[in-house]
Amino acid sequence: MRVGHLVGGEVDIDGAELLGQPADVSRRRRGSVVAYVPQDPTAALNPVLRIGYQIREILDVHDSKEDREARVREVLEEVALPTDDEFRQRYPHQLSGGQAQRVVIAMAFALRPKVLVLDEPTTGLDVTNQAHVLATVKDLCERHRVAAVYVTHDLAVVGELAHRVAVLYAGQIVELGDKQDVFAAPRHPYTRALLAAVPSVTESRVLTGIAGHAPAPGQRPSGCRFHDRCDYQTEECATTEPPVVTIEGVLARCLRSEHVHRQPATTTTSAPTGETSQETVLEVANLTAWYGRQEILHQVGLAVPKNGCVALVGESGSGKSTLSRCVGGLHTEWDGTITFDNAEIPHGKRTPELRKRIQYIFQNPYLALNPRMTVNEIIRRPLVLFGQTATVAELLDQVSLPAETGRLLPARLSGGERQRVAIARALACEPDLLVCDEVTSALDVSVQASIIALLDNLRRTRGLSMLFVTHNLALVRSIATRTVVLAGGRTVESGPTERVLDNPEADYTRTLLANTPRLR
Structure with a gap:
């Protein structure tokens, strides 16, 4: 099995380079400088350890100088979970999905990191639990001045939470800009296609998927990586790799960005067809x-x-x-x-x-x-x-x-x-x-x-x-x-x-x- 590895680039957080550092330096920064919230909390939590112990373990590993028991209670309170002994003695299987995700968020905030990376943290949660988790993340980031990178396929969540949006396709960022600018008039055909596929709670939409499939690494086409699925492609798109251009403050990687940007929204509204039988x-x-x-x-x-x-x-x-x-x-x-x-x-x-x-x-x-x-x-x-x-x-x-x-x-x-x-x-x-x-x-x-x-x-x-x-x-x-x-x-x-x-x-x-x- 092939293991992914870095071949270039840099990751800089508050003036400190994260890549290429000795293992002990990387270990100290993991959790204290940058923290990670995984998609599946049930897989992230140890099933045989009590949740209070798992939160405290992070403080122990990093040799936190503050009162560790007090910090465990404090961080549980910050994510709107009970702080009593009974709750801290629970095992992960005794929590609901929303509670488990908030415990993972508490673990991520335990050392007050500067950057938080959240990988699909609300996938599979119902709207009520999702709303609680999103509100918790937003409140903690604002209160503690933490920068957050939120990875998601749910553009409606992006609309609620994010300030800026980076749209990734086949290993490249194809559009980057302020949320309002990107959503109001996308510059890349892939962004436009994604927005057309988002259902609306206020109107019935004809949902349209994107034809074809995203190419796997090693099988990406020449030219624009999206051209074989694009409604705006030309012959040039298949042979020329598009440069990054800036249109009204938004970066896009498309040869026809100006044309795509001027197109009106393509969402079609329609109610589902009625029943054909009274049976x-x-x-x-x-x-x-x-x-x-x-x-x-x-x-x-x-x-x-x-x-x-x-x-x-x-x-x-x-x-x-x-x-x-x-x-x-x-x-x-x-x-x-x-x-x-x-x-x-x-x-x-x-x-x-x-x-x-x-x-x-x-x-x-x-x-x-x-x-x-x-x-x-x-x-x-x-x-x-x-x-x-x-x-x-x-x-x-x-x-x-x-x-x-x-x-x-x-x-x-x-x-x-x-x-x-x-x-x-x-x-x-x-x-x-x-x-x-x-x-x-x-x-x-x-x-x-x-x-x-x-x-x-x-x-x-x-x-x-x-x-x-x-x-x-x-x-x-x-x-x-x-x-x-x-x-x-x-x-x-x-x-x-x-x-x-x-x-x-x-x-x-x-x-x-x-x-x-x-x-x-």
């Missing part, structure tokens, strides 16, 4: 579900019309995934009724026909596919199991993947490609209902837009019905005709999507909308 394909009534003795869902109900899409939204822990797993047959501790195609679903083992007609697409495409099977083998298995006549190549084509993909193992695919394979596997069964459980939560905005466009097209062309589970309210407008809001395992609001998002009746829904980041 109900799925009805959930008085559903109560539990894990052991803990009741999770309390008398929940919803209905999915034939050829329609219903969004199920709420915070983490609201019961969204539990409800969807009950529908998909993955959770059996429930009471109430689940009716599919006018027939009540039994609690016990489901028939092959029922398993074929209701398909579940999981949140994490990296865990959903067998890493030892090729894409051909993964998709062919349900074809053989249910005696379907479609071919793997046909199914790959339906999800916009080339037939050659079938020869690859999942490790060779990007996150978006893996999710498309998971969709193709579900389509192999020719289902009537797709249960989509947070299927875009870890994808960048372009791939997310492509997946949403794909699902909506399949719904319209194949007559599929969908239960779309998400915590992204902005995304709901672009795919769902009806929305159900869960809180604490109970339905707090439901109705047509536009009505729920434009005129919410429940305070909880209004709070979710207020916490949803948006471009400004």
